[in-house]
């Protein structure tokens with residue numbers, strides 16, 4: 001370390017002093033000489049001597065002040081010594097290659113991470129591990145573990161490091177170099193910040209920085225500090241850093257850390273061990289508490305969290321064996337106890353068992369403070385601001401004990417601030433002690449009717465805040481959801497009910513604990529769920545994905561028996577697919593999982609499926625009777641529709657394969673097994689409707705012959721053995737390739753229909769022409785002449801194509817002969833001209849003999865009630881006569897019988 005030389009002595013100002021001044025001069029000289037001597041001593045002390053001084057100061061600090069935790073910071077005399085109460089925790093290690101957390105076994109405190117003796121082959125690897133990230137939920141013991149690590153070092157248990165700096169991120173306001181002095185060292189430290197920094201630079205491998213609570217570093221401080229550079233190795237790259245934060249926070253800053261641990265709290269054994277340590281002076285009481293906790297599953301879960309565990313001990317101790325059954329109840333008891341103590345202190349008489357109004361008011365204002373803090377992710381509050389905002393109530397708020405007063409760590413600029421004694425208590429206060437602010441951001445009011453306008457306004461105006469709040473509160477937003485349900489029950493019209501249920505599901509999907517709160521919302525939702533936005537509500541894109549997640553939570557809850565008596569299940573689903581962004585694959589996966597075995601869903605309507613809409617996500621594998629696919633606003637790509645159809649049949653094809661496999665496996669006693677378990681899971685879809693206004697060919701894809709559709713339609717019909725009705729409607733074909741045939745040849749489909757045992761209604765409505773998008777040369781199609789000759793309307797080109805309808809007429813005949821369940825069969829090929837396009841119009845041809853066979857089959861069929869065949873065959877005198885003859889002697893079972901021929905006088909090119 002480079003040390004500067006002492007300055008040469010200044011000329012003596014006192015040599016010619018008068019006698020009166022001689023005494024004073026001598027005194028001053030002595031002072032100056034002492035000062036110079038001090039400086040010289042200091043400068044002559046070696047670097048390691050002064051470093052030893054810093055190390056001694058740090059060890060002293062960690063062994064005294066930092067050796068205690070104060071679980072209830074408002075109780076100054078309630079300190080627990082780490083050496084007595086620290087209890088092992090469970091840590092998990094994240095395997096970088098697999099990306100999953102695994103139990104660590106031997107690592108039960110942060111010190112163990114450094115004390116593991118590396119195997120020889122790992123030495124190099126371990127020395128490269130310098131930046132360690134530790135995450136954990138609130139109250140799980142991150143700070144406590146950091147304190148213990150520093151404490152252990154002060155006791156000589158971590159001698160692998162010469163120096164350990166423990167910095168709390170919420171107090172960090174400047175560069176690390178200065179913060180070490182601000183937070184940790186006394187004013188008379190023998191080193192300057194620059195000297196200590198040089199020492200650290202020269203001894204990097206021997207220095208450990210413990211950085212606690214990176215998530216608590218404010219945005220403003222983040223801009224001035226270099227702590228993130230330290231974590232990322234941009235400065236002091238060979239120093240060791242252990243940094244803690246709450247889960248999923250500051251991910252970007254921490255992503256390159258070499259190792260990643262998660263603290264998951266106490267094991268059952270640890271939590272009991274802590275209780276015994278806590279009650280070491282009254283072991284029977286500890287034993288009784290352990291017994292009570294063991295018999296209460298909610299409490300057993302709660303005490304995994306060390307903060308909750310110590311609070312339960314306190315409540316148990318203070319309440320003579322009365323125990324809360326949930327975290328909310330526990331906090332309620334604590335808050336009550338704290339408020340009561342305050343009343344006693346300030347001689348405020350209780351009103352029976354109730355708190356006096358002044359104290360109630362203070363609690364409500366604390367709720368408001370808590371809420372406003374959460375809204376801005378603020379956990380520390382300026383005391384002066386509280387005093388000026390809350391006036392006379394401020395004293396009670398500040399002194400009650402729910403807020404801890406603290407000074408900023410800086411010893412130079414001391415600011416007094418306060419914070420809730422724990423962040424989870426801030427959340428609890430925000431949701432329990434305020435009727436106003438939280439609900440107000442969601443438009444939920446105390447009025448007797450739903451204020452629809454207000455709810456929509458809040459959604460538009462405060463969606464960001466709503467989002468943040470739901471994420472921050474987690475399961476603590478239960479009371480908020482209870483309010484939503486109250487509002488839902490107030491709804492008098494379907495419009496209001498639909499709006500509120502839609503938003504409730506979105507909010508559930510936004511919350512990080514939506515799965516745990518679905519029980520509140522699910523019983524009150526209507527039977528029909530849809531993500532169709534309400535008039536006037538502009539739904540944010542990501543909220544459709546949140547809605548999918550929320551719906552998944554509701555369905556998962558509704559699947560579990562026993563569902564609340566009288567509560568209805570969601571039975572109909574309408575999804576506007578174009579609003580769900582395919583980028584949210586993960587969220588769609590959550591819905592697919594929940595929906596796949598949800599047997600109560602009777603109908604699914606998919607509106608405006610787009611190219612990447614996965615049908616399987618939205619159609620349960622069992623129970624659903626009706627599937628409707630309706631494309632209103634989009635011209636659908638041909639191949640996309642093909643793939644949709646394939647998926648739809650794949651659902652049941654898979655089941656069929658499984659069934660066949662089981663039936664063929666004698667050792668499984670397949671048949672009975674299959675009928676008991678698999679048959680009910682076989683596709684239960686009874687009705688399918690697919691309607692698209694326009695089918696387009698993707699410019700990059702090849703056009704496909706209609707026979708490709710025919711094959712898939714046939715497959716689908718055969719795959720859905722319980723199908724009772726099938727409707728398929730396409731407005732128009734738009735094609736690039738004039739060679740590919742668009743006319744609906746339904747040979748395979750009709751074959752499949754004729755063999756189907758249940759199908760009663762089949763309706764096809766298809767275009768009898770293609771709209772071809774061709775580059776038409778003027779001389780090839782002299783439009784003007786045609787128009788002038790009055791053959792076609794202006795701007796339209798028509799090309800006729802003859803189509804061999806013989807096979808289709810034959811299969812139709814077979815179908816009408818064979819099938820005895822079909823009641824309605826409509827096959828329509830419409831021709832409507834569109835301006836400006838080249839139209840290729842199909843004219844079906846077949847022999848008179850085939851048509852005659854069809855007419856006979858129609859006459860002999862006794863089960864059909866409606867038969868319409870429209871535009872399949874082109875006009876000829878003979879065909880027209882045969883059909884008139886049939887219609888004149890219409891058999892009595894037909895309510896409607898109609899066969900029309902396409903117009904032979906269509907304009908010709």
Ligand SMILES: Nc1ncnc2c1ncn2[C@@H]1O[C@H](COP(=O)(O)OP(=O)(O)OP(=O)(O)O)[C@@H](O)[C@H]1O
Nearest residue numbers: 069071085086087138139140141142143144306307
């Ligand atoms: N290992 C432990 N042994 C004994 N008590 C513990 C332990 N860990 C935590 N505690 C108790 O739980 C309380 C809360 O723990 P701590 O403050 O470390 O949580 P945290 O994870 O840092 O929370 P936050 O994220 O809110 O800062 C401590 O004050 C202490 O009383």
